[in-house]
Each structure stands twice: as structure tokens, then as C-alpha cells.
Amino acid sequence: MTIKDIAKESGYAIGTVSRVLNNNPSVSPAARAKILEVIKRYNYQPNSNAKHLKQQSSDGLALIVKGTQNMLFVDILEKMQAILEERGYVSTVYYIDEEANEVAQAELICAERKPYGIVFLGSNLEYFTPQLAELRVPCLLLTNSAATLNIPNLSSVSVDDVSASSLMIEYLYAQGHRKIGLIGGKPDQSRPSLSRLTGSQSAMFRLGLPFEMEKQYAYARFSLQSGYTAMEYLLKHCPDITAVFAMSDLMALGAIRALNDHGLRVPQDISVSGYDGIALGRYSNPRLTTIRQNSERLAQRGAEILLNCIENGSSAVHEVVPFELIEDESVAALPNH
Template identity: 75%
Template sequence: MTIKDIARESGYAVGTVSRALNNAPGVSAETRQKILEIVNRHNYEPNANAKHLKQQANDGIALIVKGTQNMLFAGILEPLQQIIEESGYVATVYYIDEEANEVAQARRICTERKPHGILFLGSNPEYFTPELEELGIPCLLLTNSAASLRIRNLSSVSVDDMAASDTMIEYLYKKGHRRIGIIGGKPNLSRPSLARLAGCQGAMLRLGLPFDMEKQYAYARFSLSSGYEAMEYLLKHSPDITAVFAMSDLMALGAIRALRDHGLCVPQDISVTGFDGIALGQYSVPRLTTIRQNMGQLAQRSARILLHNIQKPGNAVHEIVSFDLTEGESVREL
């Protein structure tokens, strides 16, 4: 039995099976259990030599992912890997810290593995310079736009973060909220956070809403625990807020837990909204109101663009994918 046989029997992509066998992030407990049951049933043992040869093969595409707790990325990775592998390439995932230099990582990968292309999931724009062209292979930035960077071998697929955040602030305004707190990443280190903050500030200025960056903006990593801590910061520095917009659903869910631990209810006391549209937000109590990114479309378009540029090198392509505001139960009308 081979890893492809396990993938066929389990119904999962080869990349998903590989991550489950290597205990890598991005695989749910249910998926991992199903795969391991098949492995145990057939007494499958990975071939170390074959694995080594596979790693040295030059038919790969590198997927560099910033952070290990972003469930949006996990939802994108599985269909992305499946499309890449069905096209005859090996998809290898490299997880790095949220604040690490992904371009430096790309240089190391090119030196060691010589991939055909690189896809970046999450990014810091400071690291992307025209020197990226020296890698000599097509690259693609996913979930962030690279149009303004004007790097010839760097394409991108993303939602309009500014417009999406503007939409959420206006939604809260129409629900009667005038004091809104924001939980997000460090704008100088996170391109999505920078764009989403700009969208929030633009909407607040247009609607005449007050916004004090020091008191109403709480820094957080894209995780539950960091969202929890950021909510505690807002409660301390902006006790009069009636709503919170978190720049990821995980941050929002962490904030809801913090509010509950402080004896406050969502949305009766404070409304909470998120960004991403991960499945977990629709099973939380209350269901989360959020900006939903189309994970399937993001995966499909990014894979197709990168594969096309690998097979027929050409100009960089920049696409914007639509978003939806999904109403849950986490916002109260004042």
C-alpha cells in the first residue's frame, strides 16, 4: 500500500494524508483519526527512502504559510494541495511564524529544493521587493494583493480587505453602534491588518464615528488566546464600547470567551463580529456575524494562476475575489 492508496480509500488529498501522517498542523482531529484507522488496518509503514527521494525531487511547489493557528489558511490549503497534486506536482507546506521573513524562507527553499513555483499564504509587504525576481520562478501571494508591489514574477489573489472592513463598520453603524473597538494585527507587520484598519478608519471618518487608536485598537495575533487578551485590553481602555470588530474569526471567538469570563453577554452587552467565515464561527454560541471569504474560490484561482505561469511564463496576474457579510447572532441592534 502507498500513500496514494490511503488517499484514495480515505477520500482525502495526498497532501492531507501526508500532513496527517507527519502530525503537521492544518488537519482536523476527525480527518486525522479516519486516516490513521486506514493506516492501522493495512499496517502501512512509510518508506523512508521513498520519502527522502520525494523531498529531493524538483517537481515541487512550495507553500509558505505564516502562522499555524489560522483556520482560514487550513481551509484553503486542502483544496489548494489537491489541485496542485492532480496537476502532477508535489505540494510541500512550510509553516513559519506570523512575524517571520517569508521571502528569506523562499530563498532557502530555492537553494535546497529548487521548486517550480512558490505560493505565499499570509505576508508582510516589507519583505517583498523586486529582488524576488532573482528567484527566477513564478510566485503568488494568496489572501493579500501584490498589485501595488509591481514585482514581475509575483501574482496575487485576495479579497478587497479595505472594502470588507468598511462594510462591517457601516453594518454596525446601521445597527446603532457608535463606539466600536477593533482587534487586529500589527499594521506594520501584517498587510491584511493594515488594509482592514484603513477600511475601518475610512468608514468611521465618513460616518462621523470617534476612533482613538490607543484606546480602541487592541493588537493581537491571529489566534483564540490573543483575541482573548485583546478583548481584556479593550475592556480596560474603552469600557464604553458597544461593539467589537475582530480581524479574524479566531480573534472574535477568543474575545467572546473573554467577555463571558468578565460576566458580560454577547450580544446583549457587547456585540462582536469577525472576518474570514470559518466553519467554527457558525457553531459557536452565539453564531458569529462575519465577513466570509470564499476559501474554495481563493484556492482554485490561486492554484490555476500559479500553475499557468509555471507552464507558460508570463506577466503577473492580480485577482480580487468577492466577499459576503454573513449575519449570525452576535450583533444586537441598539
């Protein structure tokens, strides 16, 4: 009889069983009673050595987050951790730099902590090779699709960034904008930035809009300050733009502040749009036009898929969730349009 057997027999997660065995108070009375009943029925005796090793490791999940200022990730994490806790798991968050190797971090965590599963938030797919399967734990990529990677222990839940970005460019075009600047991450280091750039460029080509990468694309990290600096780059290198599409809401809000500091009004002089749909954009002045990613759906489906892989040995799943274009105050139609 193992902890896995007790979990299966009782109907509760492995993490919940582990908590009961370790007298952790964060278990409901009903769950504790049911698990203890199964333990008593089978006269289960935990291996003291195994228990000692277990106490040195994690009885939960590792959540690896690239960057420290992405508010969409904060929102997803909050929702996902609540779901995981309800299911009896402890989750530990590891923040790494936007340009760090998240798979190398996962290997380190597995060697030291032995988690049941790993969640990656914000990722560079170049790091994800078939060697990931050697970790022998279910993994999940959130906000980025792993469907083309064919790694057996890697699931994903994402938004179609290419289609969403194309839609935003089409929306700006419909408002009369013909010279559009872009703010985003380095496409060779950020898969979301690459996908959003691809979608934007395809829409511009389809609509016959001009686009010069060196002048109309400003590199930025996913932060307010970086969005501010990128907007100043666009004003210097492409002063005739009438609209900006920033590939995160924080970048967009930083860009709006830069425009204000340069004596320009949003949206009267230059329209600005973002991507993510974070709460802050609804309280900014002006309120932000953006692509809203459904953080609740991303968190819920991500947790469900990962736990199904952990508890039932299910195969990897790749799911795409809907997005929504939020029309608000930061974009205006050009006069005479």
C-alpha cells in the same frame, strides 16, 4: 528532448511526467500510458545525474504559511493541495512565525529544494522587493494583493480588505453602535491588518464615529488566546464600547470567551463581529457575524494562475475575489434603535 518537452507533448504537467519517470504510483493509468507513449516515441533517456539531483530536490511547489493557527489558511491549503495533486504536483507546506521574513524563507527553500513555484499565505509586503524575481520561479501571494509591487514573477489573489472592513463598520453603525473597538494585528507587520484598519478608520471618519487608536485598537496575533487577551485590553481601556470588530474569526471567538468570563453577554451587552468566515464561526454560540472570504475561489484561482505561469510562462496576474457579509447571532441592534 527534456521533461518540459514531454509534458508539452503529452498534455500533462511537468510534475506528472516527473512522477512517471520516478515510478511514483500517484499517477492515473491514463496519464501514465500517455506519458510513457511519448517517452517511447522519442526514445527519451533521463540523465542519471540530473535524476539523482532531482531526487534530492522537490518536484513540486512550496507553500509558505505565516502563523500556525489561522484556520482560513488551513481551509485554503486543503482545497489548493487537492487541486495541485489532481494536476500532478506535490506541494510541501512550510509554517513560519507571523513576524518572520517569508521572502528569506523562500530564498532558502529555492536554494535547497528547487521548487517549480512558491505560494505565500499571509504576508508582509515590506519584504517583497524586485529581488524576488531573482528566484526565477513563479510566485503567488494569496489573500493579499501584490498588484502595486510590479514584480514580474509575483501574482496574487485577494479580497478587498479595505472595502470589506468599511462595510462591517457601516453594518455595526446601522445597528446603532457608535463606540466600536477593534482587534487586529500590528499594522506595520501585517498587511491584512493594515488594510482592515484603514477600511475601518475611513468608515468611522465618514460616519462621524470617535476613534482613539490607543484606547480602541487592541493588538493581537491571529489566535483564540490573543483575541481573548485583546478583548480584556479593550474592556480596561474603553469600557463604554458596545461593539467589537475583530480582524479574524479566531480573534472574535477568543473575544467572546473573554466577555463571557467577565460576566458580559454577546450580543446583549456587547456585539462582536469577525473576519474570514471559517466553519468554526457557524458552530459557535452565538454564531458569528463575519466577513466571509471565499476560500474555495481563492484556492482555485490561485492554483490556476500559478500553474499557468509555471506551465505556459504566463505573465503575473492580480485578481480580486468577492467577499460576503454574513449576518448572524453575535451582533444585535441597540435597544431603541
